[in-house]
Structure formats: C-alpha cells, structure tokens
Amino acid sequence: MSNLRLINETTASSVSSLSITDIFSADFDIYKLAIYSDGFSGNSALDVKYINSSGSIVTASEYDYARQLLKADTTFGEDRNTNQSFYYTGELSDNGLGQVLYIFNPYSSSSYTFSLFQNQSMSSTNGRGGKGITVLTQTNSITGIHLYSDNSGTMTNLNVRTYGLRVDS
Amino acid sequence: MPYGYLGQNQPNQTVSNSGVFSITDVAELQSQGKLGGSLELIEEQTVTSAQNVDFTNIQQNKYDVHLLQVSNHTFPAGSQDYGIRFFESGVLETASVYQYAAQYGSVTGTFGETKSTGANHIRIDNTGSEQWVSQWYCYLYNLGNSSKYSFLTYQKMPKRLTSGGSYNSAGTFMEFGGGVLPQASEVDGIRVYNSSQTASAGNIKLYGVKQI
Numbered sequence: 001m002s003n004l005r006l007i008n009e010t011t012a013s014s015v016s017s018l019s020i021t022d023i024f025s026a027d028f029d030i031y032k033l034a035i036y037s038d039g040f041s042g043n044s045a046l047d048v049k050y051i052n053s054s055g056s057i058v059t060a061s062e063y064d065y066a067r068q069l070l071k072a073d074t075t076f077g078e079d080r081n082t083n084q085s086f087y088y089t090g091e092l093s094d095n096g097l098g099q100v101l102y103i104f105n106p107y108s109s110s111s112y113t114f115s116l117f118q119n120q121s122m123s124s125t126n127g128r129g130g131k132g133i134t135v136l137t138q139t140n141s142i143t144g145i146h147l148y149s150d151n152s153g154t155m156t157n158l159n160v161r162t163y164g165l166r167v168d169s
Numbered sequence: 170m171p172y173g174y175l176g177q178n179q180p181n182q183t184v185s186n187s188g189v190f191s192i193t194d195v196a197e198l199q200s201q202g203k204l205g206g207s208l209e210l211i212e213e214q215t216v217t218s219a220q221n222v223d224f225t226n227i228q229q230n231k232y233d234v235h236l237l238q239v240s241n242h243t244f245p246a247g248s249q250d251y252g253i254r255f256f257e258s259g260v261l262e263t264a265s266v267y268q269y270a271a272q273y274g275s276v277t278g279t280f281g282e283t284k285s286t287g288a289n290h291i292r293i294d295n296t297g298s299e300q301w302v303s304q305w306y307c308y309l310y311n312l313g314n315s316s317k318y319s320f321l322t323y324q325k326m327p328k329r330l331t332s333g334g335s336y337n338s339a340g341t342f343m344e345f346g347g348g349v350l351p352q353a354s355e356v357d358g359i360r361v362y363n364s365s366q367t368a369s370a371g372n373i374k375l376y377g378v379k380q381i
Contacts, residue, residue: 002206002207002208002209002376003206004206004207004208004378004379005206005207006207006379009380034234034308034378036233036234036310036311038317068272070270070271070272070282070284070346070347071270071284072268072269072270072284072285072286072348072349073268073284073286074284076270076272076282076284095317095318095351096310096311096317096318096320097320098234098308098310098311098320098321098322099322100308100322118308118322118324118345118347119322119347120310120320120321120322120347120348120349121320121349122318122349122351125286125351126268126286127268127269127270127286127347127348127349127351128270129269129270129271129322129346129347129348130347131272131345159233161234161378161380163207
C-alpha cells in the first residue's frame with residue numbers, strides 16, 4: 001500500500017474559481033494535490049489563496065512566491081514576489097494544465113504554510129512548464145484552498161484530488 | 170473531513186494521528202472503493218540490457234494521472250538521447266511533434282536550460298562519452314483522453330560515472346522539466362526511449378494515481 005491517502009476529489013465545470021474546504025487537518029502534515037484543468041480561453045495563471053479554520057479565504061498580503069517558467073519555444077522566465085495577497089502556480093490553457101502541488105504544515109498553528117509545485121501546460125501552440133515555491137507567512141491554521149484564474153476567465157473543467165502523506169516508523 | 174484516523178500515539182507511527190482506521194471506517198471506505206493507498210502499481214520492469222522499455226498496458230482509461238518511477242537507470246558510454254515517447258492507439262509516435270523545456274544544474278556550478286518545440290521524443294537527458302546513472306520520476310496527465318493533449322512533468326538526479334564505474338564526484342546534476350505531445354489522442358502506451366545505445370539498465374515502476 002502506498003503512503004498516499006485520498007482525502008477529497010472535487011470536480012467543477014465552467015468556473016473561474018473553486019474553494020475546497022476541510023481538507024487539511026491534524027491527521028497529516030504534508031498534502032499532495034493533483035490538479036488538472038482545461039478549456040480556458042487564452043493564457044492566465046492559476047492563482048491560489050488558502051482558507052483558514054474559520055472558513056474564510058486568507059486575503060492578507062502575506063504570500064511569498066518564486067517560480068521558474070520553462071518555455072519550450074523561447075527564453076525561460078523567472079517570477080518572484082513577496083507580501084502578495086495570493087500566489088501564482090501554472091498557466092491555464094485551452095489544451096490543459098497538469099500540476100502537482102505539495103503543501104506542508106497547513107493545519108499547524110505554529111508554522112508557516114509552505115508549498116512547492118511543478119506543472120506543464122500550453123501557450124497557444126507552445127509548451128509551458130513551471131516549477132515554484134511559496135510560503136504564507138502567518139501561523140493561522142489552514143484547512144482549505146481557493147483556486148482561481150488570474151484574469152477571472154472560465155475553466156471548462158477543473159479537477160483537484162487531495163491526498164495526505166501517511167508517515168509510519 | 171477525512172475518516173477517523175484513530176492513530177494518536179500508536180507505537181508504529183512517528184507522527185500523531187497518521188492514519189489508522191476504525192472498523193467502521195474500513196467498511197465504509199471499502200464500500201466506496203477508497204480503501205488503500207492511492208498509488209496503484211500497474212507494472213514493474215527491471216532491465217539489465219535494453220534500448221527501449223515499453224509499457225503497453227497502462228490502463229489509461231482507469232487513471233488520468235500516472236507516475237513513472239525510475240531507479241538506477243544506467244547508461245553505457247556513448248552518444249544517446251533518452252526520454253519518453255507515446256503510443257497512440259498502439260502506434261508509436263516517432264515524428265518531431267513533441268515539445269519540452271527543462272532546467273538543469275550541476276554541483277560544480279553550471280546551470281542551464283534546454284528546450285524544443287519539434288522533438289521526436291520528450292527529452293529527459295542525453296549523454297556522451299561517459300557512463301551515467303540516473304534516478305528520476307515523472308507524472309503523466311490525461312493520457313487516456315482522446316480529446317486532450319498529453320502532458321508530463323519530471324524531476325531527476327543524474328550522476329556521472331568514471332570509466333571504472335565509480336561515482337564521479339563532480340558529475341552530479343539536478344534537472345526538472347516538462348513536455349507535451351500536442352495532439353488530441355488517446356495514448357495507450359509509454360516507451361522509455363533511448364536513441365541509440367542498446368545496453369541501458371534499471372528498474373521502472375508505472376503507477377496509476379487513484380481517483381474516486
């Protein structure tokens with residue numbers, strides 16, 4: 001048996017945002033999210049904010065991120081920022097976005113919430129990859145995640161599966 | 170919320186409450202098909218001297234995310250590219266239609282990038298005059314959906330070997346990247362591809378990432 005424990009699967013159609021609540025708890029320290037989206041006109045980032053234990057989206061400007069954009073057709077790019085009200089992940093596209101996002105210690109009320117991600121998508125006819133790191137620099141307990149398109153465009157399909165990583169001795 | 174998880178302070182656990190189910194949980198989860206780990210081994214191949222390794226029963230209609238895990242992937246000296254090619258309805262796609270982009274870095278300080286919009290495979294690496302051993306994995310997305318493109322992301326750690334087979338301390342790298350077959354087709358097979366050398370070796374496991 002692998003150490004991944006399926007906690008939640010959420011599928012949405014024709015949405016610009018999706019909130020998934022009550023997926024992080026004291027049961028696990030590390031979570032893996034497998035995310036797939038397609039049917040997005042143009043290109044825009046899939047953005048993330050967290051949801052706290054009160055059920056509120058964390059909008060404070062306390063997200064830091066850095067990501068590398070791996071472009072199959074041209075020079076690679078870098079993107080970084082601190083004290084933002086969200087963080088970027090992969091590029092949405094009509095032809096799809098596949099992404100794995102690991103989140104560390106979200107439920108802990110004594111640790112920041114860290115994450116790392118890797119993804120692959122398209123920009124028009126060209127491949128777009130990405131890899132990044134993020135941190136929410138507050139120690140409030142996080143229990144959910146809010147995903148949304150950066151330009152409020154609609155995703156035809158969005159599927160998110162959340163796993164907990166079990167740790168045994 | 171997830172199920173019960175009785176496990177606080179159980180003797181075989183290193184973190185609290187890490188996943189012991191009650192009998193009630195087991196019965197209910199089993200009835201829903203959710204019980205057990207979420208990486209399901211589809212096929213494992215161990216090769217000692219091969220050019221290509223094919224996985225042709227990938228259960229692409231059962232899984233929309235696959236994980237390919239490669240251990241001790243060893244290459245003889247000699248010019249070669251290796252990477253991934255896909256089978257579409259049983260036919261290997263060999264045309265220059267794949268795209269990839271990757272970032273690499275060396276412990277000796279050199280970092281760089283590699284990319285293509287017209288390759289005949291999704292590149293994982295290429296080697297030259299020395300032997301290599303590489304550990305790598307990749308996630309593959311949407312292979313079974315005939316109306317979608319097929320994507321992958323990968324990460325690897327290759328190590329150069331001396332002519333005697335020992336580790337070359339200066340030849341340690343990291344690399345991460347991704348690729349796409351930009352064709353709306355059903356992929357029903359995966360080839361771990363080598364362009365020219367016929368004596369690569371290693372252990373390769375293909376998993377399906379379970380969905381509800």
